[in-house]
Amino acid sequence: MDSIFFFASKVVHILIEPLNGVLILVFFALLFLLLRKQQLARRMLSIALCLGLFVGYLPSSQWGMRALEEAVPQTPLTPAVLAEVGGVIILGGAIEGGLIAQDRGEVSIFSAAERVTKAMELLRQNPELPFIFSGYSGRLMPQGPSEADAFKQLLQEQGLGAHPGYYENQSRNTYENFLYTKQIIDAIDKNTVKDANLVKGEKDSTAPKPWLLITSARHMLRSLQVANKLDIAVIPVLVDYQTSKQQSWHRFDLVEGGEQWNALIHECIGIAAYWLTGKLEFR
Known part of the structure; x- marks a missing residue:
């Protein structure tokens, strides 16, 4: 289906x-x-x-x-907010894997490049914060490396290859982004609870934390509601705005x-x- x-x-x-x-x-x-x-x-x-x-x-x-x-308000990323998040979710859609990356040996970033640049900014500023990059390809007949593989190559080229992260390379659309990302988050939360060695009746200090969600501003409303459906707690980080607050009457x-x-x-x-x-x- x-x-x-x-x-x-x-x-x-x-x-x-x-x-x-x-x-x-x-x-x-x-x-x-x-x-x-x-x-x-x-x-x-x-x-x-x-x-x-x-x-x-x-x-x-x-x-x-x-x-x-403007349907989803931007959340200021203060130190207090960053201290309470579990990591960063980066949705694909800005990186060209496929034949270009395969034939040219270079990763191409398209119009939604801010998804990548904002992610790298956060990863550089928060070296201990894990990330999940989610994306295979949105093409009907994908060829060459996935978006996730291309992002991995890009991180290595930018000196961030050792940053803790996970690569989800099966999703083809927004719903699958979160469906497969949830599996990764559930596994992370399960391992976190297991490592904490909590005794019965003790207050659970390892309750699941929200994740920062990076995607284009126009795409955030749909992404946020899909995350709600799958019970993934996220904090929206909107990028790639295509409009200003002023009207371009003459353009x-x-x-x-x-x-x-x-x-x-x-x-x-x-x-x-x-x-x-x-x-x-x-x-």
């Missing part, structure tokens, strides 16, 4: 790409021209033009994206607008699909 859900999500991802819609409309316009249906062709071209203008005018996507990015960028609309629709459909299938829980 999870494989069917994953495959369906990839099909939907292709269909919701706004610029794909423009191309489809242009295709039908050309088809209608060949069929000598000029009125329908003009209608298709008009709709394609309007869609392109709407997608490229950045306020159209920034309204929804800003609301999504037009078809590429940036297309990317923002794609991410916004992807998250909204993801939240709805996860809620309908019982993969998240709002608290």
Whole structure:
């Protein structure tokens, strides 16, 4: 069932790409021209033009994206907060494993690079704090090393290879990120309790601690609710913001607008699909 859900999500991802819609409309316009249906062709071209203008005018996507990015408040990482956490969970999505890493021998970091840079900042500042990197690949037909393997290589290149950590390299989507991460956290908590040698009736000072969760701001709402569903206590660390608090009324960028609309629709459909299938829980 999870494989069917994953495959369906990839099909939907292709269909919701706004610029794909423009191309489809242009295709039908050309088809209608060949069929000598000029009125329908003009209608298709008009709709394609309007869609392109709407997608490229950045306020159209920034309204929804800003609301999504501000749905979960940022938690100040004070020394008191850091002293009470069990570790850091880093969600994949910023690193390219696959054939690029395999053929070029270099790890590529994409637009969500702040997931990696923020993680490295925390690991350098807290050398005893363990981490879990979660991510295999979001591709339908993955090839080459996983995201987790690529992150491991990146840590070694940055001099952090000896930092205590765990690599989860099976997950293909957000739900699987937390499903497999929970197994690692449960094993860590079990070993912690075992090593504490607690006697019966003694207060348990090794109760599970919350983990810092690093992911893109637009992705945090869905991630947090999936963590709630699986009873994983997390403290959100939001990165990779795509909007400011000011509105860009004068900006037009078809590429940036297309990317923002794609991410916004992807998250909204993801939240709805996860809620309908019982993969998240709002608290």
